[in-house]
Amino acid sequence: MIAGSLILSGRGSSARILNGVCLLLILAALLALMGADIEVYRVDPWQELSRIGRGLVQPAWHDLPGLAQALGQTIAFALLAVALAAPLGLLLAMAFRWLPVRLLCAAVRSVHELFWGLIFMQLYGLGATTGLLAILVPFTGVFAKVFAEIFEQQAAEPSRTLPPGTGGLKRHLYTLIPQSWPALVSYTRYRFECALRSSAILGFIGLPTLGFHLETAFRQGQYPEAGALLWAFLLLIAGIRLWLRPRLVPLYLLAACWLLPETVGFSNGGYLWRFISQDIWPAALLEGDWAALQAWYGDMFSEQVWPGLVQTLLLTQIALVLTGFVILLIYPFASRALAGPVLRWPGRFVLLVLRSTPEMVLAYVFLLLFGPSGLPAVLALALHNGGLIAFLVANGSDAEFKSPIRRPDDPTGLKRYAYIETPRRFPALLALLFYRWEVILRESAIMGILGIATLGFYIDSAFEEIRYDRAFLLILVTALLNMVVDSLSRRLRRLARTDRACRY
Amino acid sequence: MSDGKRGPALFSLSAQSLSYGRTRVLDSISLSIRRGERVALLGPSGAGKSTLLNLLYGQQAASTALQPQGGGIVDLLSVYQNIFIGALDRVGNLPALWNLLRPLPSHRRDITELTRRLGLEEQLWQSADRLSGGQRQRVAIGRALYRRQPIFLGDEPVSSVDPLQADALLKHLLAEHETAVVSLHNRQQALDHFDRILVLREGRICCDCAAAELSAAALDQFYQQDGTPEAGEPAPESDGWVIRTS
Amino acid sequence: MPILRRFLALGLLLPALAQAETFVFTAIPDEDESRLQERFGKVADYLGEQLGVEVQYIPVKSYAAAITAFRNNQVQLAWFGGLSGVQARRLVPGSEALAQGYEDQFFKTYFIAHQSAGVDASDTLSDALRGKTFTFGSKGSTSGRLMPEFYLRERFQAAPEDIFSRVGFSGDHSRTIAQVQSGAYQIGAVNFSVWESELEQGKVDPQKVSVIWTTPTYPDYQWTIRGDVDERFGEGFKDQVRQSLLEMKDPDLLASFPRQSFVPASNDDYGPIEDTARAIGLLDE
Known part of the structure; x- marks a missing residue:
């Protein structure tokens, strides 16, 4: 909402509004980077990674x-x-x-x-x-x-x-x-x-x-x-x-x-x-013990809900912006207009691998490479979602390939990327990114193996410990957070006028 | 039919203005249209004709058959279904649902008859996206006729069909509706079929007279640009660009 | 009528038809979870022969899922870990521990460390552990979570998050070993039997990772059965099940768990586990 008023002041040019929205997201991510749990550990991953690599090259059928x-x-x-x-x-x-x-x-x-x-x-x-x-x-x-x-x-x-x-x-x-x-x-x-x-x-x-x-x-x-x-x-x-x-x-x-x-x-x-x-209500509530109930909620908020919320938001924000960069970086390799009719296939294959490999698998590989922190989570989320959106963006570019909007005298290569394709794709790209925001938020929750206590980590723990009262409260908080992000992203999308651009 | 001047006022506007953002589209329009009148709306594009029609539609929506520009054709539906839309207020939800699967017999009969008159019987079960511009316009006319209302409001309803057909269609539309307000760009059609002519320009009514009092040449003057009042200049040149052969 | 049942499952809110009395069990082995259906299908066949009823195995993914299935009477018999057995018996009054593996009478957990962590093997948990990165196994595991956490808290008088710079849950003993071996985590807690079998298979590089401490012994995996099986399958059914389990001698069947044999067990054997779980806040009250 603050974002809204800031951007509205620079009204007039759609490009300026888009830039403003992007700038805000990037600033927020930079701020998040300071607070997030990101650290690189010295590791010795090659034995395990080579086993993974061998498994992929020589699958057992x-x-x-x-x-x-x-x-x-x-x-x-x-x-x-x-x-x-x-x-x-x-x-x-x-x-x-x-x-x-x-x-x-x-x-x-x-x-x-x-x-x-x-x-x-x-x-x-x-x-x-x-x-x-x-x-x-x-x-x-x-x-x-x-x-x-x-x-x-x-x-x-x-x-x-x-x-x-x-x-x-x-x-x-x-x-x-x-x-x-x-x-x-x-x-x-x-x-x-x-x-x-x-x-x-x-x-x-x-x-x-x-x-x-x-x-x-x-x-x-x-x-x-x-x-x-x-x-x-x-x-x-x-x-x-x-x-x-x-x-x-x-x-x-x-x-x-x-x-x-x-x-x-x-x-x-x-x-x-x-x-x-x-099952889903704390015992204190069922027994009508209000003091105990208050203590239960107090503990839950200070020990799980609040820290989980903060970690989840920080990781999500960084992953979101990184996803944007991943898209801009890889979509051209899968687009017919930019990579050519033949060379786009390797690019398409990479996108297929990225969007079809579960984030958990990607996160595990990055965990081996960088050690346990938010970094593997962010990388896994950005690559998986980036691969997915880049695929849709490249499809958008290919759909235009034969349409009359294409001119024979358009530039090629990097110039085409910078002057034709990216500006045309950008509103759709941003819209898709906003749609995925919710998804990234939900997914950032399943990163317990990394020792990052996001909301999902606590939800998973609650189910593991057969404490459905905790699980219910945490899921409720996650759902509310999702709704807030959803409505925020809808506002930003309206502001950036990307509504009509794409729908996924 | 009836002598229009005696009927009660169906539409009336007094000093009505309308703006989109900073652009003034209608500028203090005062107007009254009685039952039984046939009014043609003329004027250069951007003069506010469509806006005025919308305004009028709001006043008598329940008894009006509206044909907006483009006709509001739904591409994926067949000609039959597109015309049937005009009758949606006469059928319940379930028959409407059923009609998408199997046409209701009585409507099928009526609409087949209607398309025969419109020259569309060959295309009755074709989806609308396969039709030519003229055919689509006739489908839109079909929908308006199938509304079976006493008032017709049309926004350039015959702009995409050839002049002969246009005359026949206009005649038919006017015969089927007691009152009509139709925007046109063909001045001769306005003179031939309507009894009252309104000319709009820059959101104002600059002429409102009986058709009998006007001629094509007189009407042309209203289309002249402000800065080119030279009398005697041939009309077509002011309408757009003309290729000159020196 | 499998087709009918499948269509009924499509009726969504329809519960599955209560079938003609099929005795259903589940089991999560502590290592090698591949081809579960095939391996435990054989165990089901064995039990079916012994008990004279139709016996079915359903695979589950986590202790929590096993407990849920047991609680909802989707399964009547389960091979639980120490902690999950306690949780399940709390939720289903009348249920009973029938038998445990021979090895489960004196189970233990190894703390393992990557050589770069510079922690040497000793008789106590070394102070050098402070500030290192550490991974448990699965959150609901007795040997991978409950007991190591208990001994960490006892030794350091602090929660794991306050002892180590980072605490992860690898989800599995094999993965704990892989993660410590690759240096992703410096320290890990692992089920001793999984460690020894991986060592034997040559999956562990002793140059990189080694055992630095061993917990005292505690009881772990056990068979737990619902209290209402006699009502449903006939008087004496429970004893029949216990007998069949104790008499399971085929090494091929036992290898699925993997245990050398089953010995009698009772709910009381798991008192210490329950107390431990309560002490570290995994159980309420």
């Missing part, structure tokens, strides 16, 4: 049936979750004018899929229901928000010719949805790739997807197995366009139902009620 099953279940969860979340999100997007709907959506998407997974695991055990809901719930929130934004960007004219008093449903059915259909479909397709990643990651907490085996193999140093899993996942993501044919989707959905893991029998009569009426 000996358990092909197991691999196929894990891949199948990864796809099954992602496909079914998106197939349910997209229509639900569409319905909610139609009612997005309503504040309660907006708040609901913001709340559900502000909790990381992994945490949703941990929550639903308390209710539904380790089964298909847990996995589906863990993706479905936050994705519905994201779909609702983005679909509503897409609706907002449609031309108002068709709506104006509607008979006055035409209800919201009919208005959406006959104008907004058909008008925005290509955008809705393309966003859903992109989101499916995200769902594949989420589905894989859910294996980290025990669902039978790729992440289950990847985490085990990686954690226990079985790098050839880890290598095979990682390559399989890369191929899966790289080939989405080849294997995900619209006509085949119904077939895939049926197959996905078939592939879902069987839920091992447990009757869950009172678990939901026990969870919401007892």
Whole structure:
């Protein structure tokens, strides 16, 4: 909000506003750098790194049936979750004018899929229901928000010719949805790739997807197995366009139902009620002991919430700005106009690797290189998210490649990068970065191996210690923080007028 | 039809002004339009015609068929669905939903008939993005007609069709609506089909008279630039640039 | 009817059908978690033969997940660590420790150090540890977290965060060794049996990393069963399970845990663990 008033004073030129926003973000990151826990230790990583490298070069493909099953279940969860979340999100997007709907959506998407997974695991055990809901719930929130934004960007004219008093449903059915259909479909397709990643990651907490085996193999140093899993996942993501044919989707959905893991029998009569009426509240509250309750909250705030909040924000801010630099640095290598029709493929491959490798894996490699501190976390987050956004930015550049806006006398090489591509891409780039801000915030939370006590570290500890009261409070704080960042980024985006530029 | 001057006032503006930011688009407009009148709005682009039409629409939205510039065509829907939009207030939510899957028989009959008159029956099930500019405009006219309202407000409704067709379409539109206010850029069409002509210039009404009192030449004068009052200069030259052959 | 059940799982809020009595167990071994389904499937087959009911194994990723599944009766029998067993039995009144591994009667934790840390092996935790970087194993582990933290607090009268310049949780014993060996952390706490098996396999370079202190012994892994199994599977079922576990002699099956044999255990054996957990604030009250 302070940012807002500062920037508004320099009104007039869009470029100046954009620059102002960027400058502010960079300044904030520099400030964060002073407070953040970043240190480089002298390490001796080469033995371990060479084992990782050998594992990647010589992956062990000996358990092909197991691999196929894990891949199948990864796809099954992602496909079914998106197939349910997209229509639900569409319905909610139609009612997005309503504040309660907006708040609901913001709340559900502000909790990381992994945490949703941990929550639903308390209710539904380790089964298909847990996995589906863990993706479905936050994705519905994201779909609702983005679909509503897409609706907002449609031309108002068709709506104006509607008979006055035409209800919201009919208005959406006959104008907004058909008008925005290509955008809705393309966003859903992109989101499916995200769902594949989420589905894989859910294996980290025990669902039978790729992440289950990847985490085990990686954690226990079985790098050839880890290598095979990682390559399989890369191929899966790289080939989405080849294997995900619209006509085949119904077939895939049926197959996905078939592939879902069987839920091992447990009757869950009172678990939901026990969870919401007892587990998530501190004992002092249930006993009505107010003094103890106050002490409990006091301890939680001073020992976990506050320090966790500070570390999370500092890391997020640095990672955000670093992500921006990573994008600017690597997107040209994947763009047709800049790298050329052939040379862009190695660049595209690097981006694929960066966005498909779970941050945990990247963080571990950097931990080996630099020792335990915020640095590996920041690097892992920046590279992973930078790879993702750079991919979208490069796609934007390629989409323009054949359009009339391109002139034969445009400059080439570095000049083209500086004068044509980057200025054209920049608003979209910034918009994507703002969207990812929330994501980076959520992800910075899962860096316990680095000994950095972010909010997510404490949440993970609370689940590990079966202290759902603590987990609930911490998740609530994280969700609120996410909502604040979300609304702040929306303001900045409006200010920078990047709304129309892109939507991911 | 009826003698317009006797009907009650449907639209009335008194000293109405409107600005976007610092730009004044309408400058103290006073105007009254009665039931049964057919009004043509003329004036150079940027004179405020569209804004004035919007203002009028706000006064009688419930009984008006509106055709904005561009027509508000939804690209992915077929011609049939695009025209059906005009009837959305006459069907409930569920029939509207159903109609997207399978056209409702009665509407299908009516709209097929309508497209026959508009020369679009071949394109009835084509999506609108495959149509030419003239065809899209006829779809928009179809939607307005299918609104089945007594008032028609059109913003250059026939600008993309050839003159012969334009005459026929205008005739049809005027026959189907009791009252009409239509902006045009073709002055002859205004003289041929309307009984009252309003000329806007820089947000002001600079002429408001019965069509019978005006001629094409007289109208041309309103399009002359301020700085070039030379009488006798051929009209087309002031309209844009002309390639001269020396 | 697996298809039907799968579709019902899609009905989301529908609970899974309570199946015809299948006895379900879970286990997290302290090393080598690969091919769990295959290895423990054999254990399930063995138990099924012995008990005369359908026995199923489900793999889980963490002690917390195992406890949740046990609490919600998704599994009725679990191979828990010392601490997770205590937590699980607190949450499910009536549940009981049945048997422990032979090695678990006198389990211990090694503190290991990278040679560059300059900490030598000794009989006590050396003062030289102060200010170093340190990693535990997984947060819920007895040998990788609970006991080492207890002895650190006892020796230094301070929380680990105040003794070391940085405290991490590697998540796994093998990774603790890898991280200390690579110098990412200078000191680590590791389950002795994992250390010895990795040493044997040649994964440890003694030039780089060595044991600097060994904790006193404590009880660790054990089989815990829910109290209501007799009701569900018939009178005497619990004793039958205990018997089957104690009689498991096939080295192939035992290697999955890995333990040389199982010996009887009781809830009381884990009293010291519970007290320790309470002392360092991992359990309330």
